[in-house]
Amino acid sequence: MGGIWEAGVKSVKHHLRRILNDTTLDFEEMTTLLTQIEACLNSRPLTPLSSDPDDMQALTPGHFLIGGPLKALPDPDLTHLKMNRLSRWQYLQRLTQHFWKRWSTDYLSKLQQRPRWWSKKENVKIGDLVLIKDDRLPPSSWKLGRIMEVHPGKDNLVRVVNVRVLDKVDSSQSFSYKTYSRPISKLAILPFDSD
Structure with missing residues (x-):
C-alpha cells in the first residue's frame, strides 16, 4: 500500500x-x-x-x-x-x-532500534556489514565496515567489536583497510537475509 x-x-x-x-x-x-x-x-x-x-x-x-x-x-x-x-x-x-x-x-x-530488556536480540556476528556513526561525514556519505572480531562481556552480550573499514584506494586500484574498535552503540547493522 x-x-x-x-x-x-x-x-x-x-x-x-x-x-x-x-x-x-x-x-x-x-x-x-x-x-x-x-x-x-x-x-x-x-x-x-x-x-x-x-x-x-x-x-x-x-x-x-x-x-x-x-x-x-x-x-x-x-x-x-x-x-x-x-x-x-x-x-x-x-x-x-x-x-x-x-x-x-x-x-x-x-x-539501531534495540528495545532493551523487553526482548532478546541476536548478537552481532563476524562478517556483518555495518554503518558507522560519524558526525563529521559530509552529506550523502556513509562509512561502512565489516565486523571482524566480537568482544562479548561476562553476560555473553557483545558490546564492543573490531570493524574493518576501507581506508583508501590508490591509483593501481588496490585497497587498503584499517581496523577500529567500536562500541555497538555507534554501529547500525544493515539487514541481510541470506535465505
Whole structure:
C-alpha cells in the first residue's frame, strides 16, 4: 500500500519544515535544495550487496536509478557560520547540511532500534556489514565496515567489536583497510537475509 515510501516522504517533510522554518526560497533555490535532499535519500545503504567479507558495498536506491551508488564531492562545513556571511549558494549548502545532520541521525536511530530488556536480540556476528556513526561525514556519505572480531562481556552480550573499514584506494586500484574498535552503540547493522 506504499507505507514504506510514504513514511520516507513524511520524514523528509518533517525535517524540511524544521530547516526551512520561515525561509523564503525562489523556484530555482527550492529545486536545488530538493535535488540535494533527494541525493541524500538515494545514497542511504539498504542492505549488503553480498555476504563476501571483502565486499564493503551496500545496495542503495541509487543502484536502481543509475546502476551504482551516488557519490558527491564534500563541501566545506558551513553549519557554524552566521547566515549574513553566506552567499545564496552557500546558504543552500548550509540548509542541505542541516537536513543531512537531522535526517541521517534519525535514519541511523531507526536502524539501531534495540528495545532493551523487553526482548532478546541476536548478537552481532563476524562478517556483518555495518554503518558507522560519524558526525563529521559530509552529506550523502556513509562509512561502512565489516565486523571482524566480537568482544562479548561476562553476560555473553557483545558490546564492543573490531570493524574493518576501507581506508583508501590508490591509483593501481588496490585497497587498503584499517581496523577500529567500536562500541555497538555507534554501529547500525544493515539487514541481510541470506535465505
